[in-house]
Amino acid sequence: MTGNPTWGIVSTVRGPTPDILRFVAYHLDLGVDRMYIFLDEPNSAAFGALDGHKKIDVHTCDHRFWASRKRDRPQAHQTRQTANASFTYRNTDLDWLTHIDMDEFLWPDRPISQCLAEVSDDLPGVRVRPIEALASGEDEYKAFIPQGLHREKLVQTIYPSFGAFVRGGFLSHLQGKIFARTGLPKISFRIHNLLQNGEPLPCKAELPGVDICHRHAPDWDCWLAHLPFRLECGSYRPGMSPNVPRADGGMNMNELLTRIDAENGVDGLRSFFDEISGADPEVHARLEKFGMLRHRPLNLNAKLAKHFPGSA
Structure with missing residues (x-):
């Protein structure tokens, strides 16, 4: 090559059209070659903004869409x-x-592209690890802690009340997402992994120099609003x-949060x-002490205005 x-x-x-467009605009600004966006419910405003862009393939996943599949x-x-994701892999x-969420x-x-150029030719996929948004509102994230002998001790030191129950100190996933090399036979995506011929592929190598800034719970209101869905099927x-x-x-997490709610409510x-989430100042101080803070200003509104002017 x-x-x-x-x-x-x-x-x-x-979700809301501005959120969809911010996600797309950010990655357009990053230099993505193409974005395949599947609208999980009809959204004429988002479709209208995305359709026709030379780097975007957009689909509305209505009844006709699934019937065509x-x-x-x-x-x-x-x-x-x-x-x-698997359909796109077979046709790109x-x-x-890579499959990532909004x-x-x-x-x-x-x-x-430079990072991927350095990946060994024998690897079918490489993993990108998450960093998780803090509730500080200051473009701050907490770092991923690699699995090892000291991870659990560090997590419980930073989060003394609940760290023992929360894997890696993250509210959401630690597995990250996969960049899949295309052109391989019988590949299908899972949320955090790849399968080939129905069997898991060993995608343990990580892509150096790339994080996923995961805005799973950027503030209390957002987290609480999404909690019922996440407890039921998320x-x-x-x-x-x-x-x-x-x-x-x-x-x-389902059992923990259900028990907390039953015993102490909101x-x-x-x-x-x-x-x-690090909203507690003492927790935030401990994250800083142990070198776990990352500053990642995404500038989403500026990128929205740049790539989709007039859509805010």
Whole structure:
């Protein structure tokens, strides 16, 4: 291959039009070669703004869309996401493709195409780890702590009340997302992994110099508003594995948050959020002490105005 490889993003999105456009505008500004946007519900305003852009393929996932794919609309949003990502993988002409969500923003220390050019030819995919937004409102994120002998001790030192129950000190995922090398046979996406012929591919190598700024819970109101959905069928849904064995008192996030709510109501949930999100000044101070703070000004509104003027 001559020159740097091409890369793209596939996302199945729903929500306010400005949020969708901010997500797209940010990555256009980052230099993405193509964005494949699947609107999970009809949104004429978003479709109108995106349709016709030379770097954007936009689809409305209505009844006709799923009928054209010769399948019923999957009930679980995760299945819809992975179906759209796998379909895109099979039909793209780009060199690399990643599936990320609308609250995830890639942050590289150099052009992503340069990062991908350095990936060994024998790797089918590389992983990008998340950093998670704090509730400080200051473009601050907490760093990913690699798994090792000292991770649990550090997490429980920073978050003394709830750290033992929250994997890696993150409200959401630690696994990150995958950049998949295209052109491989029988590939399908999962949310955090790749399958080939139905079997997991070993995508353990990480892409140096690239983070995912995950804005899972940028403030209390946002987190509380999304909590019922996440408890029912999202990232805190029943059936997830606990952080520590149940024999040692472990609970998954669904069990933990349900118990907090039952015993202490909204005040208890607020205490949990303030600690794990870093809104508590003492927690914020400990994050700073241990070198866990990252400043990542995304400048979303400026990029929205640049790429979609008049849409705010």
